[in-house]
Amino acid sequence: MSLPLSAKVPFGGDYNPEQWPEDVWKQDYRLFDSARIDLVTLGVFDWALTQPAEDTYDFALLDRIVERASAEGRGICLATGTGAHPPWLAKAYPEVTRTDFEGRKHRFGQRHNSCPSSPVFRRLSAELARRVARRYADTPAVLAWHVGNEYGGACYCALCAAGFRNWLRHRYGTLDELNEAWYTTFWSHTFTDWDEIEPPSALTEHWRGPDHTAFPGITLDYLRFTSDAMLTNFRDEKAAIRESSPTLPVTTNFMGMYRPIDYHRWAPHLDFVSWDNYPPDDESAARMALTHDLMRGLKDGQPFWLMEQTPSCTACRDVNPLKRPGLMRLWSWQAVAHGADAVLFFQLRASRGASEKYHGAVIGHAGRADTRVFREVAELGAELERLGPVSLGARTPARVALLFDWDSWWALELSDGPSRLVRYQQVVLAYHRALWDAGVDLDVVAVTADLSRYDVVVAPALHLLKGDLPQRLEAVATRGGSVLTTYLSGRVDENDQAFLMDVPGSLGQLMGVRVDEWDARGPEVVNPVRLGDGADQVDVDARLLFELVIPQGAQVIGTYLADFYAGTPAVTRNAFGAGDGWYVAAGLDQAGVSWVVRQVLDQHDLLGPYPDVPNLESAVRVAADGSRLLFLLNHRAEPVEVTTRNGGVDLLTGDRTAAGAALRLPAYGVVVLEEDR
Ligand SMILES: [Zn+2]
Structure with missing residues (x-):
């Protein structure tokens, strides 16, 4: 089972008519008509409405809401209402x-x-969930369960x-196994009864906060347990839905790079992935691309739904900037470029009260269609209608994989030492940024993913090594591929215990290095690194972490220029099989990371079409019939002109472009070129 059936990219979003009298619904649907909104997500927070008392279920209002959406010809993504x-x-x-975490028992409130x-x-x-599904499973307008x-x-x-x-009993079987995994001979922690085990919190193993724990192994397991416990909640509801709805796809809305939930462990239980995109600022184009790719990678490259984005602004932050004119459109097309098969908003009509009354909406409190936001939404609706079904189900032809691993994220950030300043996401973002700048189509995948289709595998801060990953990375290099990893990789096993061997553990053979010591410094300390030689030589900055590397066969690509380890390796490349392993031992600045990444990409001729045009993003999707869609996204506030590589038709304008012709993108402009075959 996969995505909901659709004849075009579904367009719409969360809609809460239960907050409004029915004459407002009528106005809303006329506005939806003019914006080509064809899908509504209903009932996300309806529990108090549909079950007003333990022994009372009341679907009268939801019936009218669903009937109205059906009569208006809209598709429905119907929520169970348990948020x-x-x-x-x-x-x-x-x-x-x-x-x-502080041990305070909460009373009723919030969501x-x-x-x-x-x-x-x-x-x-x-x-x-059982009753909602039973009641609406045969409603033809319902396309998916939320x-x-x-x-x-x-x-x-x-x-x-x-x-x-x-x-823990299920994971370890015996207390002996658990004590060994948690290394409990340290600080007199040997458990002799399961009931002695406490959740790691401010009252038990932690000080300062959730990342400061006396026993990272215990906290790591509690994070895994929490993710699994909530997954059980999702599975409870899905199973209940399945009793009366055997085929409609079921999803829940993820939150991208969200640390508390291991989405790789969840994804097999969803029929399709959907997620809510609320970037921190206007400068997040690369970050959003990474997150879209992460979401697409959760189910082996299957397209996903963009379940929520604001048409204009959020309300939950201290300061909530407006999306500049054109940005909502550009970011929506970016989602499609990276695999979104639906473009949906939170929300279609603004709430009148409570905490989200200022959260952006397609229809504001005044109910007008002649606002900038509504106009831009309507224009996007028309464009998606023009695009039709061509992108649905299309895949990303990636030859580069970026590994993303919740266990490594957790283990790295729970660790006392070497540095609290090294943050997993920041390291991943820097390596991704280099790939994004180079215009490379990439998959962001779990460490358990099949790596045999990739020429380049980039694994930043792969702190925790588990399973047969080291062997599979070696296999990539053996057949001629490149593997790139960084400082603080190959440090601990899945119980957060150090390997009894040289760093970087079982990556050592592939990387051809051993790390002898490491030096963590404050952000003000720079140790310059000299990369390359001859005409290609460049000096860049490195900060936060400096590993002292002793090559075990690797060639030195970059060296430290300062401190007692001046002249020693900071970046190495090791020939391995028909390929190689690249090791970056220091926190290089973006220029340094990009330099190294481009060396690797160059070896495999993998640079995108416009690697030297800053903030011009390119992404490719290939449809089942072989149509190749090249998305060009100008993230700059000024126009840009490029020369096309292949001819094709811009599906948004119908304009034909010849190979080698000049192509001009306005500020925040978008081209979707169906390339000639
Ligand atoms: Zn609880």
């Missing part, structure tokens, strides 16, 4: 509210507020403690 529990539930069963281990929550959330909402957070209550102990 926030109702007040009566918390009052009747206090166990459903969470206990936080995403349910204890994942509560038997009452599990029973009643599944029952609501379970919960933005799963996340954590709970440290007694029920979760019991759930954690069960999870």
Whole structure:
């Protein structure tokens, strides 16, 4: 089972007519008509509406909402409504509210507020999903099920403690195994009874906060447990839906690079991936590309839905800037370029009250169509209609893989030493930025992914090594590929215990180096690194972490220029099989990272069409019939002109472009070129 059936890219978003009288619904649908909105996501926070008391289910209003959407010819993504529990539930069963990291038992309030281990929550959330599915499974307009909402957070209550102990029994079998995995001879921690085990929180193993733990192995397991416990909640509801809806696809909206949930462990249980894109600022083009690619990589390259984005601004931040004219369109096309098969907003009509009343919406409080935001939405709707079905199901022909691993993210950031300043996402973003600047089509994949299709595998900060990954990376190089990894890789096993061998552990043979020592310094300390030689030589800055490398056969590509390790290697390349392993031992600046990455890409002739035009993004999707779509996205506030490599037709304008012709993109401009075959 995969994506919902559709004749074009679905366009629309979250819609909450239950907040409005029915005469407003009528106005809304006329506005949806003019914006070509053809899909509505309904009922995301409807629990209190559809189950006003434990023994009362009332679908009267949701029936009218669904009937109206159906009668208006819209597709429906129908939510189970369990993203926030109702007040009566918390009052009747206090166990459903969470206990936080500080040990405070919460009372009713907010949303995403349910204890994942509560038997009452599990029973009643599944029952609501069961009843929603039973009631609407035969409604032809319903295209997909939306379970919960933005799963996340954590709970440290007694029920979760019991759930954690069960999870540990399943993982380790015996206390001996657990004690060994957690290295409990340290600080007198040997457990002699399962009931002695506590969730790692501010009251137990932690100080300062969630990243400062006396036992990273325990905290790592609690993160895994929490992710799995919430996955169980999703699976409870999905199973309940399946009783009456055997074929409609089921999803939940992910949040991109979201640390608390290991989406790689979740993805097999979703029929298709969807996610909510709320970038931190206007300068996030590369970051969004990475996140889209990560979401597409969750299900082996299958396209995903962009479930939410704001048409204009968010409301949850201290300062909420407006998307400049053209940016909403550009970022929507960027999502499509990277594999989105739906473009949806939060939200279609602005809430009148509560915390999201200022969150951007397609229709504002005044209900007008003559606003800039509405006009831009309507123009995008018309463009997506013009595009038709050509991009649906199209795949990204990537020969480069970027490894992304929640275990490494967690282990690196829980670690005492070498440096709290090295953040997993920042390292990944720097290497991704270099690939993005070079215009490379890439997949962002789990460490368990099949690597046999890639010529280049980039694995930044691969701190935790598990399974047969080292052998599979060696296999990439053996057949002629390149593997690039960095400082703080190959340090610990899946229990967060150091390898009893030279750093970088079982990557050592492939990299042809051993790391003897490491030096962590504050951000103000720069150690310049000289890269390359002869005419190609360039000096760049390095910061935060400096590993002292002793080559074991690797060729030196870059050397430190300062401190007692001046003249020693900072970047190396090791011939391995028909390919090579590249090791970057220091926190190079972006120029340095890009220099190294381009060396690797050059070896495989993998630079994109416009690698030297800054902030002009290119991405390719190939449809099942072989049509090749080249997306060009100008992220600059000024126009840019390039020369086409291949001729084709711009699907947004119908204009034909010959090979070698000049192609001008306005500020924030987009071209979707169906290339000649
Ligand atoms: Zn709990």
